[in-house]
Amino acid sequence: MFIELQNVTKIYGKDEYATKALSQVSLQIERGEFISIMGPSGSGKSTLLNIIGCMDVPTEGVYRLEGEDVTRLNDRQLSDIRNKKVSFIFQQFALMTNFTVFENVELPLLKRNMSKKERREKVEYYLNKLGIFHLRQKNVSKLSGGQKQRVAIARAMVAETNIVLADEPTGSLDRQNGEKVMELLQQMNEEGKCIIVITHDEKIASYANRMIYLSDGCIQLDKGKG
Numbered sequence: 001m002f003i004e005l006q007n008v009t010k011i012y013g014k015d016e017y018a019t020k021a022l023s024q025v026s027l028q029i030e031r032g033e034f035i036s037i038m039g040p041s042g043s044g045k046s047t048l049l050n051i052i053g054c055m056d057v058p059t060e061g062v063y064r065l066e067g068e069d070v071t072r073l074n075d076r077q078l079s080d081i082r083n084k085k086v087s088f089i090f091q092q093f094a095l096m097t098n099f100t101v102f103e104n105v106e107l108p109l110l111k112r113n114m115s116k117k118e119r120r121e122k123v124e125y126y127l128n129k130l131g132i133f134h135l136r137q138k139n140v141s142k143l144s145g146g147q148k149q150r151v152a153i154a155r156a157m158v159a160e161t162n163i164v165l166a167d168e169p170t171g172s173l174d175r176q177n178g179e180k181v182m183e184l185l186q187q188m189n190e191e192g193k194c195i196i197v198i199t200h201d202e203k204i205a206s207y208a209n210r211m212i213y214l215s216d217g218c219i220q221l222d223k224g225k226g
């Protein structure tokens with residue numbers, strides 16, 4: 001199995017400050033799926049995404065990514081796995097302010113064993129693909145929201161990871177830009193990437209082939225299209 005959670009529980013804090021964000025969640029995801037995660041505020045959506053993306057580890061239970069028990073890894077090993085296997089897209093873009101578009105898209109490649117020329121060719125390929133090549137020398141703080149999210153998507157594409165996780169990627173965008181972002185995610189999915197998107201918007205969720213609904217840290221509904 002590509003992604004497998006077994007009875008995953010996540011508790012933040014201790015004793016009287018403890019918050020159970022996920023409660024005994026079991027979930028299997030195959031390579032190349034396109035999934036939306038919905039549910040009320042505080043239901044555990046971001047926590048689930050962070051665990052899948054190896055940004056956080058479960059308090060109890062097992063998480064296996066491509067058969068490897070991630071719960072046993074140390075911080076360095078987790079960071080290595082993230083770099084090789086996972087890309088993130090966030091509502092607030094999470095770009096490096098005061099860096100150019102080119103530098104932001106190049107970031108995931110800096111940890112790889114690549115020459116400067118190889119990096120430049122790859123970054124330019126994806127900048128062209130997303131129609132933002134002309135913006136390459138611009139400081140990202142000067143861009144519109146739609147342009148910023150394109151840069152974030154280019155950064156996710158350049159990393160060429162098999163998993164792309166998006167936490168409300170359209171939350172800061174108008175409808176038109178939001179739809180463009182979803183079309184790009186759909187394109188990445190058609191190219192074989194596994195895409196998991198948190199959203200509050202039914203229309204955005206409908207781009208996915210499977211919808212997981214969380215409530216109070218539990219999966220209430222897990223349904224495919226059709």
Ligand SMILES: Nc1ncnc2c1ncn2[C@@H]1O[C@H](COP(=O)(O)OP(=O)(O)OP(=O)(O)O)[C@@H](O)[C@H]1O
Nearest residue numbers: 012013019020021040041042043044045046047048
């Ligand atoms: N770092 C943290 N420390 C303590 N509690 C946390 C932390 N992160 C999340 N929580 C708590 O865990 C629960 C689940 O949070 P989570 O962010 O996963 O929910 P969510 O469904 O993504 O919410 P939203 O839709 O508002 O983003 C909430 O009660 C939240 O307050």
